[in-house]
Amino acid sequence: MARGAVALTAAGAVAVLAVAPVVAVALRAGTWTLAAPDMAAVRFTVLQAALSAALSCALAVPLARALARRRFPGRGLFITALGAPFLLPVLVAVLGLLAVFGRAGWVNAGLSALGLPVVTVYGLHGVVLAHVFFNLPLAARLILFGWQAIPAERFRLARSLGLGPAEVMRHLEWPMLRGVLPGGFLAVFAVCLTSFAVALTLGGGPKATTVELAIYQALRFDFDLAAAARLSLVQLGLCAAAFAVASRLTVPPAFGAGLDRAPDIPRPGGWRRGADAAAMLAAGAFLALPLLAVVLRGLPGLADLPWQVWAAAGRSVTVALVAAVLTLACALPLALAAAAGARWAGLVATLPLALSSLVMGTGLFLMVQPLLRPADVALPVTMAVNAALALPFAYRLMLPGAEALRPHDRLAQSLGMPPLARLRLVTLPRLAGPMGFAGGLAAALAMGDLGVIALFATEGGETLPLMVHRLMGAYRMEMAASAALLLLVLSFALFATIDRIGRHAAS
Amino acid sequence: MKLPIAAGCLTLAFGGAAAAETPVITVLAYDSFVSEWGPGPAIETAFEESCGCDLRMIGAGDGAALLARVQLEGPRGAADVVLGLDTALTAQAAATGLFAPHGITGDWDLPVAWGDPLFVPYDWGWFAFVHDVTRLPDPPRSFEALADSEVTIVIQDPRSSTPGLGLLLWIEAAHGARAAEIWAGLADNIVTVTPGWSEAYGLFLEGEADMVLSYTTSPAYHLIAEGDATKAAAGFDEGHYLQVEVAGVLANAPQPDLARAFLTFLGSDAAQAVLPTTNWMYPARMPAGGLPEGFDTLLMPERSLLMTPDEAQAARGPALDRWRAALSR
Secondary structure, three states: OHHHHHHHHHHHHHHHHHHHHHHHHHHHHOOOOOOHHHHHHHHHHHHHHHHHHHHHHHHHHHHHHHHHHOOOOOHHHHHHHOOHHHHOOHHHHHHHHHHHHOOOOHHHHHHHHOOOOOOOOOOHHHHHHHHHHHHHHHHHHHHHHHHHHOOHHHHHHHHHOOOOHHHHHHHHHHHHHHHHHHHHHHHHHHHHHOOOHHHHHHOOOHHHOOHHHHHHHHHHOOOOHHHHHHHHHHHHHHHHHHHHHHHHOOOOOOOOOOOOOOOOOOOOOOHHHHHHHHHHHHHHHHHHHHHHHHHHHHOOOHHHOOHHHHHHHHHHHHHHHHHHHHHHHHHHHHHHHHHOOOHHHHHHHHHHHHOOHHHHHHHHHHHHOOOOOHHHHHHHHHHHHHHHHHHHHHHHHHHHHHHHOHHHHHHHHHOOOOHHHHHHHHHHHHHHHHHHHHHHHHHHHHHHOOOHHHHHOOOOOOOHHHHHHHHHHOOOHHHHHHHHHHHHHHHHHHHHHHHHHHHHHHO | OOOOOOOHHHHHOOOOOOOOOOOEEEEEEOHHHHOOOOOHHHHHHHHHHHHOOEEEEEEOOOHHHHHHHHHHHHHHOOOOEEEEEEOOOHHHHHHOOOEEOOOOOOOOOOOOOOOOOOEEEEEEEEEEEEEEOOOOOOOOOOHHHHHHOOOOEEEEOOOOOHHHHHHHHHHHHHHHHHHHHHHHHHHHHEEEEEOOHHHHHHHHHOOOOOEEEEEOOHHHHHHHHHOOOOEEEEOOOOOEEEEEEEEEEEOOOOOHHHHHHHHHHHOOHHHHOOHHHOOOOEEOOOOOOOOOOOHHHOOOOOOEEOOOHHHHHHHHHHHHHHHHHHHOO
16 A cells, blocks of 8 residues: 555655664774763763753743743743744854853843852853753743643632642642653753753863763764764663653643633732742743844844855755655654554654764764765755654654544545545645644754754855854854844744644645 | 964855866865964965965864864865874874875974974964963963962863864973873863864953963964053963974875975965964964064073974873863863
């Protein structure tokens, strides 16, 4: 059957892209023993990921609670905006954070005006700061779902029993948090394990090197292929372990079913009202100020950007679009196959979660290097790796739609509709919504990627994030800010456009 | 030396579509060399006047990363000349087998004798920590004093940058068996380790640290180009490590004859006279006009330290392990 063949082809492509690099890496690694500095990189990676996850979750709790129990104009917009950091190119965020927290930044200007000592953003602080910036919104959204999942009946019962806020916390909110927080912690932990661009720009030396960064240094600084391969295996082990723990730890909600009424969360007044407002204002400022800084610093020079930056922008858009198409081309048949009961399809689609960008990149590098100049294949490799990395998200987004499609599918089959017509008339219109969202997500993530491209590219083939990085390296901060603003605008525009096309096609 | 702040990536712009009959020679160099304020543009123009060719200068990170880049591309690389290695790397570079003899003989005005068959020197200098005398009037005068002080420094990664590697060998040459101890003492003085010289110098100028690893000649830039006499190099009791910067021809160079002509040109008066006020280093052959005014104010170390290429190669690996171990704690 044609459809099965398509799904198998997609699965084969993903498996090759995920497994072949691992084989290449394993063959090259030689020994399994790690030098002391490599062990230090492993410790730093785990430490910063744990700190980042703990801080993100701890700060997300008051924010999520405030959002759950307060109503105010712009609340919906605020919650939507919490999704933005996920799409934000890492380097744009780093530039914004430097403008706010750097030695010459706003915070230190304020501190020194008050006669206080300045803070530095290099090393562990900087890495954790950037990770909290990215993941606090993610954690807040996860925890907000938890609050909204407490059935309204429970809160009404609590009210009729005359429970105060402290008792509500103890009997309702804390059990919910105990169920939700471990998953949130692990999600953030897993994201931070593969940190590359943040450690590259804010790490600063062997004390603050992640495994992902150490892989890059082994290849680009030392040309030590065996060391890069060894570190890749270590990284693979770390990610696979985090992934295994995370997938085992799905906590069932313990509240029983409610009637799915609109949540009726008590809204205590007094100081708690002020505390909620403060939590939302602080989080809003923390998330918005760096972006504002990028816009303010970048806007004046935007029109004067040299053509090399525009050429890099063109390359990035191409990479993003091709990666999005590749992601969808793999995710669609796999989601349809999984909906039809093929369990292997889901397994293959989530396989890339165990791999990081530089592990896949290193493996492909080892395969390509004996045959070609790595720089010549920098863009295709970046497209393929980013498509693979976005696949698990796209698959998850499209699976519910694919399952809902089953009844229509049987009808189409009984009508004897040819496969292509069925795709055009039945499948695509009904899946267009999630496909648009998944495609936009894949495009935005590929647009902002600085990992594989840094491994492969030399000059003349830069994507926009690599260009921003080189400008920062050359201390052309004004131009870097303008290029970062361009990157920001293009990433969000790509996401919004593709998402919109999907929604339009669905209606 | 590599002042002012490099903008390597922007000057990477290839010279556009050259006419098919014009031969193209490609020179790989460190970012600050090719930047619009570095020696790259002047040297490119001067060489193109006589060679009937199109010179393309490509910035590829900092000096030490150039060697990894050449290995990465292997024999399929498209470059003719690599410019910006130093004697800490020449033995390792020779061992790759990717470089060809240059066949150039000449008298050099270097503090050391020169007879390397694969690499020709183009400038030299002493590494030093540079500070602002208005902010740090009394800088430390030795590594031990620096380690004991609260003075903050920015250094470069020895795996990607020649000053970073130079500092490693400086401490090895000056303190030998105590190198690990010195690094352990320095660890808390280091604000950050940058991949290249440009980043580190930029951070220093922005006030992120009290001192930066650079050259005794760096203050000349501020004095001559900016009329600013506040920057100085701190003299260290141990003596200062020497750097001789070199260029070499790749064995698989598409234009080997042009590549050798370029190396000869690098040693000529036209190129050498440009280097002191663009690369801010001492010329490898004293130009007819001598050194520019302002160079006489610079720190002249009484003791120079330098390992032979073979010693440097033998020292590099263990020194790198000590550095990473001390700084990863």
